[in-house]
Amino acid sequence: MINVGIIGFGTVGCGTIRILLNNNDLIKSRTGADVTLKKIADLDIQKDRGIVIPNGVLTTNVNEILDDPDIDIVVELIGGIHPAKEFILKALQNGKHVVTANKALLATEGQELFQAAGKAGRALGFEAAVAGGIPIIKTLREGLASNHYQSIYGIINGTSNYILTKMTDEGKDFKDALSDAQSLGYAEANPAFDIEGIDTAHKLTLIASLCYGIPLSFNKIYVEGITKITAQDVQFATELGYKIKLLAIARQVGKEIELRVHPTMVPVDHLISNVNGVFNAIRVIGDAVGETLYYGRGAGDMPTGSAVVSDIIDIATGKANTSNNQIGASTNNGYTIRDINDIESLYYFRFTAMDSPGVLSRISGVLGENGISISAVIQKGRKAGGSVPLVVLTHNARERDVMRAVNQIDSLPVVSKPTMFIRVEGGD
Amino acid sequence: MINVGIIGFGTVGCGTIRILLNNNDLIKSRTGADVTLKKIADLDIQKDRGIVIPNGVLTTNVNEILDDPDIDIVVELIGGIHPAKEFILKALQNGKHVVTANKALLATEGQELFQAAGKAGRALGFEAAVAGGIPIIKTLREGLASNHYQSIYGIINGTSNYILTKMTDEGKDFKDALSDAQSLGYAEANPAFDIEGIDTAHKLTLIASLCYGIPLSFNKIYVEGITKITAQDVQFATELGYKIKLLAIARQVGKEIELRVHPTMVPVDHLISNVNGVFNAIRVIGDAVGETLYYGRGAGDMPTGSAVVSDIIDIATGKANTSNNQIGASTNNGYTIRDINDIESLYYFRFTAMDSPGVLSRISGVLGENGISISAVIQKGRKAGGSVPLVVLTHNARERDVMRAVNQIDSLPVVSKPTMFIRVEGGD
Numbered sequence: 001m002i003n004v005g006i007i008g009f010g011t012v013g014c015g016t017i018r019i020l021l022n023n024n025d026l027i028k029s030r031t032g033a034d035v036t037l038k039k040i041a042d043l044d045i046q047k048d049r050g051i052v053i054p055n056g057v058l059t060t061n062v063n064e065i066l067d068d069p070d071i072d073i074v075v076e077l078i079g080g081i082h083p084a085k086e087f088i089l090k091a092l093q094n095g096k097h098v099v100t101a102n103k104a105l106l107a108t109e110g111q112e113l114f115q116a117a118g119k120a121g122r123a124l125g126f127e128a129a130v131a132g133g134i135p136i137i138k139t140l141r142e143g144l145a146s147n148h149y150q151s152i153y154g155i156i157n158g159t160s161n162y163i164l165t166k167m168t169d170e171g172k173d174f175k176d177a178l179s180d181a182q183s184l185g186y187a188e189a190n191p192a193f194d195i196e197g198i199d200t201a202h203k204l205t206l207i208a209s210l211c212y213g214i215p216l217s218f219n220k221i222y223v224e225g226i227t228k229i230t231a232q233d234v235q236f237a238t239e240l241g242y243k244i245k246l247l248a249i250a251r252q253v254g255k256e257i258e259l260r261v262h263p264t265m266v267p268v269d270h271l272i273s274n275v276n277g278v279f280n281a282i283r284v285i286g287d288a289v290g291e292t293l294y295y296g297r298g299a300g301d302m303p304t305g306s307a308v309v310s311d312i313i314d315i316a317t318g319k320a321n322t323s324n325n326q327i328g329a330s331t332n333n334g335y336t337i338r339d340i341n342d343i344e345s346l347y348y349f350r351f352t353a354m355d356s357p358g359v360l361s362r363i364s365g366v367l368g369e370n371g372i373s374i375s376a377v378i379q380k381g382r383k384a385g386g387s388v389p390l391v392v393l394t395h396n397a398r399e400r401d402v403m404r405a406v407n408q409i410d411s412l413p414v415v416s417k418p419t420m421f422i423r424v425e426g427g428d
Numbered sequence: 429m430i431n432v433g434i435i436g437f438g439t440v441g442c443g444t445i446r447i448l449l450n451n452n453d454l455i456k457s458r459t460g461a462d463v464t465l466k467k468i469a470d471l472d473i474q475k476d477r478g479i480v481i482p483n484g485v486l487t488t489n490v491n492e493i494l495d496d497p498d499i500d501i502v503v504e505l506i507g508g509i510h511p512a513k514e515f516i517l518k519a520l521q522n523g524k525h526v527v528t529a530n531k532a533l534l535a536t537e538g539q540e541l542f543q544a545a546g547k548a549g550r551a552l553g554f555e556a557a558v559a560g561g562i563p564i565i566k567t568l569r570e571g572l573a574s575n576h577y578q579s580i581y582g583i584i585n586g587t588s589n590y591i592l593t594k595m596t597d598e599g600k601d602f603k604d605a606l607s608d609a610q611s612l613g614y615a616e617a618n619p620a621f622d623i624e625g626i627d628t629a630h631k632l633t634l635i636a637s638l639c640y641g642i643p644l645s646f647n648k649i650y651v652e653g654i655t656k657i658t659a660q661d662v663q664f665a666t667e668l669g670y671k672i673k674l675l676a677i678a679r680q681v682g683k684e685i686e687l688r689v690h691p692t693m694v695p696v697d698h699l700i701s702n703v704n705g706v707f708n709a710i711r712v713i714g715d716a717v718g719e720t721l722y723y724g725r726g727a728g729d730m731p732t733g734s735a736v737v738s739d740i741i742d743i744a745t746g747k748a749n750t751s752n753n754q755i756g757a758s759t760n761n762g763y764t765i766r767d768i769n770d771i772e773s774l775y776y777f778r779f780t781a782m783d784s785p786g787v788l789s790r791i792s793g794v795l796g797e798n799g800i801s802i803s804a805v806i807q808k809g810r811k812a813g814g815s816v817p818l819v820v821l822t823h824n825a826r827e828r829d830v831m832r833a834v835n836q837i838d839s840l841p842v843v844s845k846p847t848m849f850i851r852v853e854g855g856d
Contacts, residue, residue: 015716018716019574023574023576023715023716026574026576027573027574029641029761030569030573031570031573032751127571133572133714133716133717133718133720134720135570135572138566138567138571139563139566139571141458141459142459142563142566142738142741142742142747143555143566143567143738144561144738145455145458145459145737145738145741146447146451146454146455146733146734146737146738146741147451147734148451148454213457213458269702271699271702271703271723274697274702275699286561286734287451288443288446288447288451288730288731288733288734288737289561289724289725289730289731289734289735290561290724290725290728290730290731291724291725292561292562292723292724292725293722293723293724294720294722294723295699295720295721295722295723296718296719296720296721297717297718297719297720300718302715302716302717302718303716303718305574305716306572306574306716306717307717309573309574309716310570310571310572310573310574313570313573313574314570318746318747319570319746319747323460333457
């Protein structure tokens with residue numbers, strides 16, 4: 001029998017507890033894991049959360065979990081950096097396995113935590129920290145374990161995907177779509193982590209370390225949010241056969257790993273461009289398996305609880321990692337993180353220029369001088385003497401050249417506003 | 429160190445061997461598994477397969493694998509029932525773990541094989557038997573282990589999906605699309621297993637036993653292939669907003685489990701209707717996780733090899749199932765397989781009737797008398813005195829009532845050909 005103590009009786013806590021209480025027999029008969037929920041610690045144990053908790057399980061004293069020798073697994077679901085970090089470290093020191101959904105903590109302080117787990121010979125499960133209910137960590141660590149990962153990219157923040165879906169389907173601008181998300185509870189009052197791409201980068205940090213055996217590298221990820229995307233860009237994207245998605249991208253190019261989070265135009269015939277609303281999806285390309293894709297709910301009490309409980313079951317059945325191959329440990333495989341200026345991509349540009357003769361020629365001239373070739377142009381609408389959008393799609397170009405060209409173009413007298421650019425995913 | 433012996437140097441054998449030879453260091457550094465390919469047995473060890481095999485590894489004598497005390501894992505990749513079954517039984521008796529991609533064998537004789545594995549305390553890995561490179565077995569057994577599975581449905585036969593995709597995208601009829609598949613090597617000279625739904629049912633047998641803890645029930649699955657689908661049906665489906673896919677469906681309804689394989693109309697806005705060509709995808713709905721989907725290549729040397737090697741790694745790292753919770757063992761949970769006549773579904777009908785007044789009224793009258801209500805009708809084209817198609821889409825109806833109505837309608841004097849019907853997936 002395995003005893004579990006849960007710290008944090010919030011949204012994910014409730015989902016986890018419901019599953020452990022309601023599906024206990026199923027879990028036992030399917031996996032052999034005999035799991036008992038022994039304690040739940042939260043500062044507020046009075047609030048009615050609609051779950052009947054057995055007597056003696058609730059406590060406001062976290063040490064009743066951390067110091068209880070009978071508790072085998074501590075589940076940390078309070079979020080934030082402190083005191084979550086201290087709780088996890090103490091649990092590991094006390095010889096307990098730990099399961100957490102705390103991506104911000106693991107992405108920024110994980111190096112120390114995974115080392116502590118390895119040293120203690122205990123598991124630090126984090127399936128719930130990435131893509132909610134989708135078992136992507138297990139898939140990358142075990143299901144596809146024999147593959148060199150050529151690329152992993154995905155939609156791993158439901159809030160920003162909800163906003164972009166609203167903008168695409170209903171033509172809303174960013175602010176209105178954000179308000180919708182907030183009124184539905186999909187975005188927080190302070191939505192910065194979601195819309196600025198930070199949450200996505202936290203998750204990408206974990207994926208990249210797992211897939212490439214590199215240290216946790218949150219600070220080295222290029223991060224761009226979705227706040228600058230306009231309804232006009234969404235509409236041009238549609239016209240060109242694309243949808244705009246906030247993608248987390250990890251890609252191996254020789255001995256370099258690209259790590260970036262930014263709005264991306266994805267062709268409409270790719271499955272991932274049809275991932276809408278709060279859903280998540282991750283596309284993984286391995287050298288043996290080829291293209292695969294994993295789709296599901298990236299958040300919510302029960303989906304995230306499903307992931308938490310899968311880690312608990314793995315620990316209870318002896319399947320969890322407890323030793324030398326925790327993530328975060330550099331395996332000295334010589335990989336370095338690629339400078340964003342070195343990446344190559346297709347690009348979408350929306351130039352705002354005076355509607356006067358020769359503008360297209362001037363702009364395309366600068367692109368050409370920087371070695372950037374054009375695959376499509378949209379120029380329409382006339383506004384005598386005013387500004388009009390000029391949209392250009394490029395062939396493969398280098399970020400460094402693109403940035404130089406945009407700077408040069410933005411300083412042309414005929415260009416009246418800073419140029420909008422969005423990277424575009426093509427084939428592979 | 430774990431020694432592996434592979435029986436069968438065919439397509440999947442080649443993929444597995446390539447991965448074990450080329451990605452050995454990666455596997456070791458990522459998972460800790462130290463796997464050595466010790467022997468490969470095949471009747472033909474002369475043929476050049478483009479892989480450099482170390483000296484002393486090839487043999488034509490399978491007993492050099494089965495009787496070698498140093499070999500820990502036997503990988504069966506010869507396919508077919510005999511002698512694959514005998515090799516697996518002997519390997520287990522000799523205390524070896526077994527990995528196989530042999531869905532036909534496991535679906536029909538698996539009861540005995542999984543029992544033998546359980547008795548021997550050894551693993552019988554079969555990730556590669558279902559959906560090629562997609563780690564769906566691991567996902568269902570571990571990743572989503574805490575979920576009651578409300579339904580699992582998917583495209584798990586690449587050949588028939590390739591044929592249906594060709595019919596949809598190019599308006600080809602079944603025979604031409606099948607010829608295309610054969611000329612590309614996607615379909616065998618005798619394609620019955622693929623196009624009659626048998627291969628799909630083999631895989632569904634394994635999924636259902638795993639998900640519901642029921643005995644392997646291949647003979648209880650309702651199976652209908654794609655050979656009767658016409659270009660006309662594909663076109664009407666498109667017009668109505670659907671694509672026709674060969675689906676494997678497992679669904680829990682109370683204490684009954686629906687198990688069926690048949691062509692199905694899937695709404696175009698469902699992700700699974702956008703799974704094209706030889707790709708596979710499985711949609712899984714769990715009570716906690718909600719809707720999820722898994723997509724990838726369902727066949728091929730390297731994708732299937734990726735799945736085989738994932739089982740090898742799980743065994744090498746002690747993560748494989750070796751005990752009482754192998755599949756096939758009835759857990760006495762009271763589930764029974766639902767009679768196909770009891771299922772409820774939406775239905776598509778294509779009636780072929782004389783183009784005379786009152787035909788629609790007669791046919792819809794019979795439907796109404798049988799409690800079947802109509803949601804859409806397409807009647808067009810005129811052929812004075814000849815036969816015309818009349819297409820009807822229904823609301824939810826019971827299979828038993830549908831069959832009775834179709835029999836009555838087909839005996840009407842104005843109906844000139846047997847009615848074509850296709851089940852339609854609606855919401856979940």
